[in-house]
Amino acid sequence: MRVAVLVSGRGSNLQSLLDAAAASRLGPARLVLVVSDRVGAPALARASAAGVATRVVPFVEFAAREDFDRALVAALAEAGAELVVLAGFLRRLGADFVAAFRGRAVNVHPSLLPAFPGLGAQAQALAAGVRVSGATVHFVDEGLDSGPIVGQRAVTVFDHDSPATLAARILIEEHWLLPRVVCALAEGRVRVEAGRVRVDGGLG
């Protein structure tokens, strides 16, 4: 299964996929393309270092979001991507993308969705005073971080946490979760039934 990864920044979740691929922990998944919406995203260097093709679809150069979406879908189609992973990708994708990759695109989010969707999820969690937060990988749909949930991992929130320290703890769980979800998807072990996701054999 040909997998493309969308990135905007540092690319630590991308690195967890590159590491899993190098260790043969992604099953039949093959990372074929990394796309950034920004020129110079550090994630691109990680991809290149691992020998994965990269491409920039620069959001700021498009007049309308629809045009960006179309260019992104075209780049993914050209690479023959069968599964798309949003790994710290900060643009919200439109109807064209969702229609093209429904059930074949997943996003990583730093909260236990449906709690705290959107930007600044860790700060939202701290403001709400929760004692447990976590990471979610979910299918991408039309909503904001609202698609069917494939996997979640919980972390404890401490009194002394800042958004940064909480984010670091959640990131560990994101790195645990994401390669396992990609592997399960590539192995065909993931089904959606009435909005609920089943993973045959679990995530490990």
Next chain:
Amino acid sequence: MRVAVLVSGRGSNLQSLLDAAAASRLGPARLVLVVSDRVGAPALARASAAGVATRVVPFVEFAAREDFDRALVAALAEAGAELVVLAGFLRRLGADFVAAFRGRAVNVHPSLLPAFPGLGAQAQALAAGVRVSGATVHFVDEGLDSGPIVGQRAVTVFDHDSPATLAARILIEEHWLLPRVVCALAEGRVRVEAGRVRVDGGLG
């Protein structure tokens, strides 16, 4: 510290408090009264068996919720209750109660609030397809399960879960959490700062 417990049903959370008291795990907290809103709630028998006074304030016999609230507050005042624990108490309490016991009343809820407030929290969680849920103990305020969160514990949600099996798993965490919260409150280790709760020394 004189503690009253409000119950509606089976009283398994009450039992966790009775057991903790018997094992001297409630610190300076003393269970002085158990109040049920229903005649014949099984929880009342548990209280009696442990030698704790019981009282019924029968919701159905009051013309208005405000009258029920007032009778409840009067019963609690009469017992000299300094802390009130809602342990499977299914009535929503009104402004009179909240005003009388602000910062001195806690509720147990079977989800990781702010996710899934209200009735049927376990079924709500399953319908949302989450892979992690849990238990919350929070201060009671005017909202529905919306007060500052004192403690939370996570549980894994399994593919084969029904609301009943998930509820049973969450209940184990409720029983872990509730006596520890009551002990921390009785020991004066709990502070609310800008809507966020701090527990000095943690919950254990």
